[in-house]
Amino acid sequence: MKQDYLWDKTGEDPEIEKLESALLAFRYKETAPPALPAKIIPFETKSPRNFFRFFRLSYAFTAFAALMIVSLGVWFQFSGGKTEIAGNSAQPAPNPVVETVTNENQIENSDNFTLKNDLAVQNSGLSIEKNQVSKQSFERKIVKVKNIVPVKSRPDREINIARKTEVKNTPVKLTKDEKYAYDQLMLALSITSSKLKLVKDKVEGVEEPSASLDKGR
Amino acid sequence: MKSFIHSLKFILPVLFVLGAFISVNAQDPARLPFERLNGLETKARDVVEVNIDGKLLDLAKRVMVKTNDADAKKVAQAINGLKGIYVRVYNFEQENEYNIADVEAIRSQLQSPGWEKLANVRSKKNNQKVDVYTMFTGDVMSGVAVVVSEAKSIAVVNVIGPIDIDLLVELSGKLNIPKIEIEKDGTKTKIGN
Numbered sequence: 001m002k003q004d005y006l007w008d009k010t011g012e013d014p015e016i017e018k019l020e021s022a023l024l025a026f027r028y029k030e031t032a033p034p035a036l037p038a039k040i041i042p043f044e045t046k047s048p049r050n051f052f053r054f055f056r057l058s059y060a061f062t063a064f065a066a067l068m069i070v071s072l073g074v075w076f077q078f079s080g081g082k083t084e085i086a087g088n089s090a091q092p093a094p095n096p097v098v099e100t101v102t103n104e105n106q107i108e109n110s111d112n113f114t115l116k117n118d119l120a121v122q123n124s125g126l127s128i129e130k131n132q133v134s135k136q137s138f139e140r141k142i143v144k145v146k147n148i149v150p151v152k153s154r155p156d157r158e159i160n161i162a163r164k165t166e167v168k169n170t171p172v173k174l175t176k177d178e179k180y181a182y183d184q185l186m187l188a189l190s191i192t193s194s195k196l197k198l199v200k201d202k203v204e205g206v207e208e209p210s211a212s213l214d215k216g217r
Numbered sequence: 218m219k220s221f222i223h224s225l226k227f228i229l230p231v232l233f234v235l236g237a238f239i240s241v242n243a244q245d246p247a248r249l250p251f252e253r254l255n256g257l258e259t260k261a262r263d264v265v266e267v268n269i270d271g272k273l274l275d276l277a278k279r280v281m282v283k284t285n286d287a288d289a290k291k292v293a294q295a296i297n298g299l300k301g302i303y304v305r306v307y308n309f310e311q312e313n314e315y316n317i318a319d320v321e322a323i324r325s326q327l328q329s330p331g332w333e334k335l336a337n338v339r340s341k342k343n344n345q346k347v348d349v350y351t352m353f354t355g356d357v358m359s360g361v362a363v364v365v366s367e368a369k370s371i372a373v374v375n376v377i378g379p380i381d382i383d384l385l386v387e388l389s390g391k392l393n394i395p396k397i398e399i400e401k402d403g404t405k406t407k408i409g410n
Contacts, residue, residue: 185277197389
């Protein structure tokens with residue numbers, strides 16, 4: 001057995017040749033390298049975390065929508081009629097008095113002031129238009145008075161301050177809606193009071209019916 | 218699972234607020250359903266239907282406060298906590314023109330828990346039946362119901378919220394519309410006494 005054939009294929013070696021011919025089918029054949037697929041499909045990994053992430057987003061959206069609905073509802077519920085001017089508020093009108101003006105020096109020393117009454121106005125030597133205005137109008141005037149610029153900054157010292165007001169016994173100014181609401185309430189109350197009065201009269205024996213009264217509380 | 222619990226921490230307060238909002242807007246237990254009386258409108262000669270609550274009531278309360286009338290001031294005090302008044306009055310041409318079962322249905326609602334009978338009057342004259350019920354939440358009055366049925370008329374009054382009954386009775390007949398001016402397109406129209 002020659003070693004040359006085994007190493008560099010020179011000479012002859014029938015035993016090796018026989019083995020070669022037997023293993024011919026497994027001989028290496030050089031071919032083109034395999035091509036990459038045209039479309040690469042990534043490997044999908046579904047984890048439980050993604051499942052909860054979906055729910056987390058949906059919950060967040062639902063919660064946001066609910067919050068918006070609640071906010072809008074609350075806004076509509078409580079905003080109605082409260083954005084009106086102070087004169088229309090349900091609170092009774094506060095006394096339109098902040099500071100008494102007794103003389104001109106006080107006015108000069110004060111940037112923001114209002115008048116308490118006519119006497120104070122007369123003492124101050126200021127010009128006043130004596131007109132009757134409603135309570136509501138008076139409140140508006142007070143707001144304007146508070147915004148008056150300092151006396152020193154005005155050259156001619158012409159001060160136009162709040163007007164004399166008479167709050168008492170002035171007719172109430174109502175809009176149509178207010179009038180309607182008021183009429184409805186008065187109608188309801190008058191019917192209610194008349195029916196309650198009827199019961200009271202009956203119970204007190206004004207018309208002598210067979211009446212009984214159960215004192216609840 | 219951790220994120221789910223984290224989501225619940227956010228959702229539960231929102232649901233709580235939502236539930237509170239719904240409960241606030243739920244119908245008041247002192248409110249009587251008047252649906253059964255609706256059928257009487259076609260039979261009655263005169264119908265008075267008043268529903269005043271919410272913004273309309275707030276508006277009326279503000280007018281009350283504005284009014285300089287002494288009685289109106291008293292009324293404003295009496296209805297300070299009022300939430301609503303619902304009135305139905307039906308006057309008929311003939312006697313027994315309505316089905317008494319319709320009124321009894323209202324009376325049977327007043328037998329439910331919460332309502333307490335304050336007074337009842339039964340008179341053979343005009344077949345008159347008057348019932349006054351009150352509802353209290355704790356020590357605060359939460360509703361009043363007055364049901365009056367006569368031969369030719371029915372009146373049902375449902376008041377929601379606290380109200381001074383004695384003061385209302387005292388002011389009976391004095392609840393007129395005071396002198397007022399309506400602002401209409403810059404012009405003023407005088408209405409009332």
